Amino acid sequence: MSEIKEAVRSRYAGAAKQLAVLSPDSNAGCCQVDGPDCGCAGSYSADELNQIGISDAVSLGCGNPTVLADLKPGEVVLDLGSGAGLDVLLSARRVSPGGHAYGLDMTDEMLELANRNREKAGLANVTFLQGSIEDVPLPDASVDVVISNCVINLAEDKSAVIKEAHRVLRPGGRLAVADMVELEPLSAAVKKRLDSWAGCISGTIPIEEYRAALIDAGFAEPEFEVHATQSLPGVGKVGSAYIRARKS
Ligand SMILES: C[S@@+](CC[C@H](N)C(=O)[O-])C[C@H]1O[C@@H](n2cnc3c(N)ncnc32)[C@H](O)[C@@H]1O
Numbered sequence: 001m002s003e004i005k006e007a008v009r010s011r012y013a014g015a016a017k018q019l020a021v022l023s024p025d026s027n028a029g030c031c032q033v034d035g036p037d038c039g040c041a042g043s044y045s046a047d048e049l050n051q052i053g054i055s056d057a058v059s060l061g062c063g064n065p066t067v068l069a070d071l072k073p074g075e076v077v078l079d080l081g082s083g084a085g086l087d088v089l090l091s092a093r094r095v096s097p098g099g100h101a102y103g104l105d106m107t108d109e110m111l112e113l114a115n116r117n118r119e120k121a122g123l124a125n126v127t128f129l130q131g132s133i134e135d136v137p138l139p140d141a142s143v144d145v146v147i148s149n150c151v152i153n154l155a156e157d158k159s160a161v162i163k164e165a166h167r168v169l170r171p172g173g174r175l176a177v178a179d180m181v182e183l184e185p186l187s188a189a190v191k192k193r194l195d196s197w198a199g200c201i202s203g204t205i206p207i208e209e210y211r212a213a214l215i216d217a218g219f220a221e222p223e224f225e226v227h228a229t230q231s232l233p234g235v236g237k238v239g240s241a242y243i244r245a246r247k248s
Helices: 003-020 046-052 086-094 108-121 158-168 194-198 207-217
Strands: 076-080 100-105 126-130 143-149 169-184 219-232 236-247
Touching (some): 003 194, 046 086, 046 108, 076 086, 086 126, 100 108, 158 207, 207 219, 207 236
Parallel strands (some): 076 100, 076 143
Antiparallel strands (some): 169 236
16 A cells, blocks of 8 residues: 555544544544545535434534435445545435445545444445445446545545546436545645644645546546635635546
């Protein structure tokens, strides 16, 4: 495992342990621990959280991709970097009856927490998979919607992740992602810091680079909507974006 990937894994193994002893002020998030305040607060309604019996405090994301995805009963959904599983469980309810929600994560501690949350939610149409988002353990054209929440920025090879998302989607399938993006160039010093990479800052890329990677992978009509921004004095500027695209 590369140094960057190990820094990311180790950070989220620690975050999973913090989340496991949940409190509403839990401070384990990508966005909340020495990372940018990405405006994720309030992304989930109390109503939808009550339905799955878990708290917003288990989100380490930067938005709510399940709303963006416009999920329908019968669809198959894959969440890249599913963490404690909140978006997977919400998706599972939305695609029911007949649909299925997969979560994929590389961190064992997160998968354990996600499986506990699945049991609490009492949902049968959910599977958490162990693996890398750069090498998704699902067949070609097997998924209707790929979602992800604050994860693709953490990957060293974002093009590989985006190509995998495209590969597993059926023709006409949708990509609906919340992610951090670079809005003003980050300093060279911060780009090299492993802690800032794992904290969703240093691995961010500009929107035009993201768009080019989507188009290169074969996605049509990529759309970006920045919904929160964070200036980091002496470091640069990042933001949380909703990103949508379709496999033609
Ligand atoms: C910032 S957290 C977001 C978790 C979740 N999406 C959420 O919104 O709460 C990032 C998650 O992605 C996982 N992750 C990061 N890079 C990964 C990779 N290359 N392959 C698989 N999982 C990865 C981490 O283990 C962690 O659980």
